[in-house]
Structure formats: C-alpha cells, structure tokens
Amino acid sequence: xxxxxxxxxxxxxxxxxxxxxxxxxxxxxxxxxxxxxxxxxxxxxxxxxxxxxxxxxxxxxxxxxxxxxxxxxxxxxxxxxxxxxxxxxxxxxxxxxxxxxxxxxxxxxxxxxxxxxxxxxxxxxxxxxxxxxxxxxxxxxxxxxxxxxxxxxxxxxxxxxxxxxxxxxxxxxxxxxxxxxxxxxxxxxxxxxxxxxxxxxxxxxxxxxxxxxxxxxxxxxxxxxxxxxxxxxxxxxxxxxxxxxxxxxxxxxxxxxxxxxxxxxxxxxxxxxxxxxxxxxxxxxxxxxxxxxxxxxxxxxxxxxxxxxxxxxxxxxxxxxxxxxxx
Amino acid sequence: xxxxxxxxxxxxxxxxxxxxxxxxxxxxxxxxxxxxxxxxxxxxxxxxxxxxxxxxxxxxxxxxxxxxxxxxxxxxxxxxxxxxxxxxxxxxxxxxxxxxxxxxxxxxxxxxxxxxxxxxxxxxxxxxxxxxxxxxxxxxxxxxxxxxxxxxxxxxxxxxxxxxxxxxxxxxxxxxxxxxxxxxxxxxxxxxxxxxxxxxxxxxxxxxxxxxxxxxxxxxxxxxxxxxxxxxxxxxxxxxxxxxxxxxxxxxxxxxxxxxxxxxxxxxxxxxxxxxxxxxxxxxxxxxxxxxxxxxxxxxxxxxxxxxxxxxxxxxxxxxxxxxxxxxxxxxxxxxxxxxxxxxxxxxxx
Numbered sequence: 001x002x003x004x005x006x007x008x009x010x011x012x013x014x015x016x017x018x019x020x021x022x023x024x025x026x027x028x029x030x031x032x033x034x035x036x037x038x039x040x041x042x043x044x045x046x047x048x049x050x051x052x053x054x055x056x057x058x059x060x061x062x063x064x065x066x067x068x069x070x071x072x073x074x075x076x077x078x079x080x081x082x083x084x085x086x087x088x089x090x091x092x093x094x095x096x097x098x099x100x101x102x103x104x105x106x107x108x109x110x111x112x113x114x115x116x117x118x119x120x121x122x123x124x125x126x127x128x129x130x131x132x133x134x135x136x137x138x139x140x141x142x143x144x145x146x147x148x149x150x151x152x153x154x155x156x157x158x159x160x161x162x163x164x165x166x167x168x169x170x171x172x173x174x175x176x177x178x179x180x181x182x183x184x185x186x187x188x189x190x191x192x193x194x195x196x197x198x199x200x201x202x203x204x205x206x207x208x209x210x211x212x213x214x215x216x217x218x219x220x221x222x223x224x225x226x227x228x229x230x231x232x233x234x235x236x237x238x239x240x241x242x243x244x245x246x247x248x249x250x251x252x253x254x255x256x257x258x259x260x261x262x263x264x265x266x267x268x269x270x271x272x273x274x275x276x277x278x279x280x281x282x283x284x285x286x287x288x289x290x291x292x293x294x295x296x297x298x299x300x301x302x303x304x305x306x307x308x309x310x311x312x313x314x315x316x317x318x319x320x321x322x323x324x325x326x327x
Numbered sequence: 328x329x330x331x332x333x334x335x336x337x338x339x340x341x342x343x344x345x346x347x348x349x350x351x352x353x354x355x356x357x358x359x360x361x362x363x364x365x366x367x368x369x370x371x372x373x374x375x376x377x378x379x380x381x382x383x384x385x386x387x388x389x390x391x392x393x394x395x396x397x398x399x400x401x402x403x404x405x406x407x408x409x410x411x412x413x414x415x416x417x418x419x420x421x422x423x424x425x426x427x428x429x430x431x432x433x434x435x436x437x438x439x440x441x442x443x444x445x446x447x448x449x450x451x452x453x454x455x456x457x458x459x460x461x462x463x464x465x466x467x468x469x470x471x472x473x474x475x476x477x478x479x480x481x482x483x484x485x486x487x488x489x490x491x492x493x494x495x496x497x498x499x500x501x502x503x504x505x506x507x508x509x510x511x512x513x514x515x516x517x518x519x520x521x522x523x524x525x526x527x528x529x530x531x532x533x534x535x536x537x538x539x540x541x542x543x544x545x546x547x548x549x550x551x552x553x554x555x556x557x558x559x560x561x562x563x564x565x566x567x568x569x570x571x572x573x574x575x576x577x578x579x580x581x582x583x584x585x586x587x588x589x590x591x592x593x594x595x596x597x598x599x600x601x602x603x604x605x606x607x608x609x610x611x612x613x614x615x616x617x618x619x620x621x622x623x624x625x626x627x628x629x630x631x632x633x634x635x636x637x638x639x640x641x642x643x644x645x646x647x648x649x650x651x652x653x654x655x656x657x658x659x660x661x662x663x664x665x666x667x668x669x670x671x672x673x674x675x676x677x
Contacts, residue, residue: 025460051460056487057483057486057487057490059483059486059487061449061479061480061483062449062452062480062483062484062486062487063449063483063487064449065446065447065448065449065450065452065453065480065483065484066449066450066452066453066456066484066487067453068449068450068453069390069438069449069450069451069452069453069454069455069456069457070453070454070456070457070460071453072438072450072453072454073388073438073453073454073457073458074457075453075456075457075460077453092443092446092480093446093449093480096443096446097441097443097446097447097450101439102644102645102646102647103424103644103645104421104424104425104429104431104439104440105421105424105425105429105431105433105439106419106420106421106422106423106424106425106431106644107422107424107643107644107647108421108431108432108433109431109433109438109439110647141645142645142646144646164648165647165648166646166647166648
C-alpha cells in the first residue's frame, strides 16, 4: 500500500482502463490540453494522444449524447462533466437516452458509458455550482450511481464503472480531490464492486450512514463522540445505486439507532429511501426514530456563514447522533 | 440512371408500396384500438428513406426520430416485426417494449426510433465518431424533421460533427410542419438548409417527392464521405399526407395544399418514370401492390396471434447484467423471512 491523493487515484484508474481497453476514451471540457479542470486527467493526453483524450466545446448535452451514441456501437466512453451541476444541461441525455435505451430497444442496445466528475457542494460556489445530484440520478431506473469518499474507493469504483455494461455515474467528491489515503500499488488490480458498502469505523451505539463528502465529516464526529462515550459505527455506502441494504441493516441490527448524513437535500433525498427500507424490513430493531442530516431545503447561498448553516455539518450531525442515543 | 452500387429501382418501388400499405393498415388498426400510444405515419414521404437506403450499404448506420416505421421497413425489418411492435407483442422489433416511436433493429443497423425531438442527433454524432475512431468507412445517416432544427441538442451536435469532421449525412425531412407549426412560424431562416452553413457543413436542397433525386444525391455525398470523413446536410422537401399523429386532423393547412402534393406523389412518380422507360408494366405494378397489401395483412395476423412478454420480464430490461435495484411490491423482508425461514436480509431489492 502507498499513500496517494483522491485525484491521483482517479488518474490511475483512467490510465489503467485506457491502457487495458482500446475502446475506452475520455471526453469532456478541458480534459486534454488543460489536463482537467481539477487535474484528474493530468498527463493522459501525452500518453494516449488526441484520438482518445478529447477536448470538447461547452456543449454538455451534445457530448453526453455523443458518448451514448458511441456506446451504442461498441465503444466505452468516459464522459467527464466539469461538475455534475453542469450535467443538468445534459439531463435529457443522461436520463432519457442512456438508461432507457436497453428497455426501449427490447434489450438490443445496452449503453456501457461512464459519466464522471465532481459532485456536491464545494466551497462558496453559489447555488448553480453546488448541486448534489445523487438522488436525482439514483431515482432513474437503468442508471447506477457511486459516490467514492477515499482514494482507494475512487480508484476501485471508477475502474469497475468503466467495465460495467450499463451507464454508471461516478460522482466524485469535489472537496476531497486533494485528500490522501492508502491505495494498493499500481501493479495490483483494484476493482471495487458497485453496491458494496464499507464499514469505515466499527461502533456499537449508533450507526451513521454516509457517503462521499459526508464520510470524513462522520469520521470526525465519531472521534468527538468517542470522548463522550458514544461509540458510532460509520457505514460508507460507496454506491447509492445499487444500494447495499444488507450493510445498512447489519449495522442497525447491531446498534439499533441510526443517523443518515447525506449531501443532498431532504425532500426525496437518499436518506428518505433508506428510512423507508429500514422501517419496512427491520422495524423491530429500531430503538429510536432514524434522523437525517442533509442540506437545508433551500438553494445553496454564497455567504460563507450561511452556506455552512445550510450544508450538513459537524454540529448538526453531533446533535442528531446524541438525540437518537437519548444522550 | 441507376448506378451498379445502387439498389434495383423496381425493388425500391415495391418498398415504397410496402411502406404506404403498412402505414394505411397501421392507421386502420390504430382506429380499431389495436395500437396504443402515439402513431405517426410516413405516407407521402416514402421517397426519402427509400432513396436513402438505395444509395448506402447495409452496414451503414441509420438513426431517426419518432416517425420511424418506414425506416425500419427500408432497413429490412420485416412487416411482421414492425406491426407486432405496434401491437406491443414480444415478436416486435423492440419486443413490444418500445412502441411506434422506438423501433430498433441491431441486425439491420437501425439505431432507433427516438422520440425526444433533436435528442438523437448527438447520438448520430457518437455513432459516426465510433466509425472514425475505428478507421471504418461507414457512414451514419441521421434523419430528423424540420421541428428538430430549433433544438439545442441539434445545434450542439452539428457543431461537434463539424468540429470533429464526422462522417454523418444530416437528413432533414422537411415536411413543412412541426406538429401544427409551419416552418415559417418556427424558424428564423428563409430556408432550413442555411442552418448547415452556420456550422460550415455543406448543404443542399433535394426534392423529396423524387426518389431518383434523393438516391443520386445521397450516392454522391456518401461516396465522397467514404473517401474522406466529413459531414453533409441535405434538406429534403417532402410532405406528409396525414396529420402529425393519428389524433391530428391537420386543420392548420388547406385542402388545396394537400392536393397539390398528392398530385406529385412519390410512388406515382417513380412508377411513371419506370413505365415510360419500359422497365415496368401496369400488370407488374399491380402485382407489386398486391404483394405489399398481402404482406401487411399477414403482418396484422402475425401481430394479433403473437404473445406479449410476461409482466415479470420488465425487470430483465433495466440493467444488462440483470442487477436490479427496483423497489418491488410485496411483503416486507422480515415478514418474508418469517415465512421462508431465511436468516439474513439479502442484497436484492426489498
């Protein structure tokens, strides 16, 4: 194992998959000559050439659709959105064309495409650049959605996504590109299956269900709670769809209390679906109502203090965990 | 004159007749409520797609919008599979899962059948991108209506196609109306073909009621693209005799306008050309028409007697590897476990 950044991990995943399969290509705004707006594609143009690392004009709908068309005839495109906030311009392609094709064609055309890029609120970017899109996309049958929180998960999930024969969205955590973590050496194949959560920290008093940018938040809060003798278990979903119900249930069966901390908004958010499934399947295991910590149900404001208030934060999560523990 | 690489003209006339008779029968079956959803007929426009397929290879890619029955028939999808699709049967070209607007036929290189106006033009760009990426000399034919040219996806795709020099023929089937809105009321240009100029794509206007003109123009363009990949745009002026869809009486246009176009009917025109040149007798024509009628009548019988997919099959067509994450109706897991005595929750949907 060695320590690399989340950004490097994604870069390695791209390079390895481009190397492995000539049908894989990377396309998006600034991915080639600029090396990616977040430098995820650093060095790929030099290594793989302009046929496979392709800069596009600012036309998300156009190049997302181009990727889908190429996937219909056998290529395996990786389409980068500079941020998933911009994927909304391509919503029709991502929601109407990519996931519907397999059903509409009677199973003749599957779409092996990866859409990737940063997702979720970052820091003071204002409402248009702060969308967490996971609940929007996870609600669409035919799409798969994963949300890596660590360099290792980022590399393993992206590689798996590229090899998946369905449309997969890899929602990278915008604030975590420079975060570091331990990853297997480059010569060791790292594939992490979609739909497998990981317990990032064992605990016995309450389960914190989290993903992407809320994972480091949950880990910080868990460390603070430890000092108050509350032992929190951290379940990192890693994939929103498929959803690893079993890992969620297993943890709650152990702790009997749960808080879901999500990047998206409360109304029809990821946590709402999890709550439904938990009460439906393991109602008797709960010793307290499940609480959710999410964004406030408002567009994200620019002002730093207000933004901090609107986003899920340590104070809110701490309070929620204490509440489910009646502490 | 017909070139060796072009398909036989009498055979193409038979195809036009098949399309016309198929659409007439579809209309009748729709009125009899055997066909659900929306249904858009191609009657009047037959020379466009037949002229196009007469000029290309079978492995060239074809993609179109929702008025797609004719494109499937022209590609070689059987009338049986087309009619069965309209009937929603498992023997349909999309297993009855797509319907009138979503005909697909992988074997015959028909890539849909797309019902969001303009949204398939980027897909065409991708298909052509793949041909160029692999160094193939395949050409993509992308059909769309005059309504599509004002969509953002169309404009984005044209820019990408021109920028990457992709081997696509953009074929605008200008039937003068986007639903009930005439081109004059929807488009700021004097002529649609001028859209191409804005993207530095060569464009031409073709008479869509004249099979030979469509075919020969396509032959010329496709031949040039095969030598050196590039895009081209043709505005094919045509006319649909029926309304936009089955529910449209087309009250936004005059009887006189419709009559004018009917007198210029593409089937009558090709028939006259062939008869004049001694390549077709009246008896032969009647024979072709009789065969077309018989084929579509048989297709209705085939569709009626075909099975539907069982309801549980819906879960098979969500993910190609069968990984289904669908919230299904049924008892809660705990209850199910009590019944089945299963120890732990499984990973499948609840």
